[in-house]
Amino acid sequence: MSAIQYTKRRFEALRRAIGGDDEEESAALTGSEESVGVHLQLWLLVGMVAFPILVAVVVSTKQQGIVTSLPDLVPGTYAVENYREAIVDYGFGRFMWNSLLMSVVVVVGKLVISVLAAMAIVYYRVPYKDLVFLFVLFTLLLPVPVRFIPLFQLINDLGWGNSLLAITVPYLASATTVFILRQHFLSIPTSIVETAKLDGVGPVKFTLQVLVPMSKGVLVGVSIIMFVYAWNQYLWPLVIIDSEANQVAQVGLQLLQGDVQGGQLSWSLVMAGSVLTLLPPLALMVLFRKPLLETFAIQQK
Missing domain, CATH: 1.10.3720.10 (MetI-like)
Known part of the structure; x- marks a missing residue:
């Protein structure tokens, strides 16, 4: 094997190694971004489910609860x-x-x-x-x-x-x-x-x-x-x-x-x-x- 061929093969191996690391890093970044997106969607769904329950709890503590408009989320004093x-x-x-x-x-x-x-x-x-x-x-x-x-x-x-x-x-x-x-x-x-x-x-x-x-x-x-x-x-x-x-x-x-x-x-x-x-x-x-x-x-x- 000539010195030129040996150098070319070493260069190709090095390039593949560097490219592989880049691909792994890119995949890791993509997976991290997808994880963040999934968690944001889950928290959004949790908020959509929990907010009406929170409103119900707050309204149940007021003297005269009104649900035709968005009530303030401060609990009242008539819960008991x-x-x-x-x-x-x-x-x-x-x-x-x-x-x-x-x-x-x-x-x-x-x-x-x-x-x-x-x-x-x-x-x-x-x-x-x-x-x-x-x-x-x-x-x-x-x-x-x-x-x-x-x-x-x-x-x-x-x-x-x-x-x-x-x-x-x-x-x-x-x-x-x-x-x-x-x-x-x-x-x-x-x-x-x-x-x-x-x-x-x-x-x-x-x-x-x-x-x-x-x-x-x-x-x-x-x-x-x-x-x-x-x-x-x-x-x-x-x-x-x-x-x-x-x-x-x-x-x-x-x-x-x-x-x-x-x-x-x-x-x-x-x-x-x-x-x-x-x-x-x-x-x-x-x-x-x-x-x-x-x-x-x-x-x-």
Whole structure:
């Protein structure tokens, strides 16, 4: 190899090395800029979500909240009076208790039914179980209002009208929960399942000692999702419940809007009820955010 060829090769190697560093630096700068852009978008979304909540909290502390124009964000001095009036005078505490009772019953019932259904689909040789699973998923395509008329007639025929059964039993079966739990059960190593079978573990023991301990995070996340779903129900309780004392918090907000003082709606009272309604699901989502995110990840898979 001549000295000229050797020099050329060394020069090319040096040029590629320098160019590679430039490319890596450029990629790093581009990644940093994209990260900043993503974080700015996230903070913008957080602000868009948090600002109405902040306004609701501020208005709930004022003597006469006005929402037709942008209010000042300085809290008022009537928070205790407004919240006491909503809870005691208008019975909003009773509405929240009804919603809490409904949500807990729905969560427990859905968990039991969905765990058993998902376990049967994954671990047992059920005839046409894939077809059954597709049929379960097909129910997700049916809008909820479509089922109201037959459900209303069935509930009245059973004599369950205006009761806790009327607002809980129709929500006990959940295709979404069955799907999430099925996906999670499929991710459990088959070696664990085979070992349990060899040890002669029965269905109940297998569920309580194997599936449930290995699915705590997913079960908690699913429970939060189901609780929020049940807590936010409005239309069905409005249709099936006649007694005001048995109504839920979402319908109770509408009843608060019936309070008119001097020809003007008391938005301070309405916002106080809105904040109270927001607190339970918000607290659960903050406390159990990690298992909730894990559940969303399973849904994406």
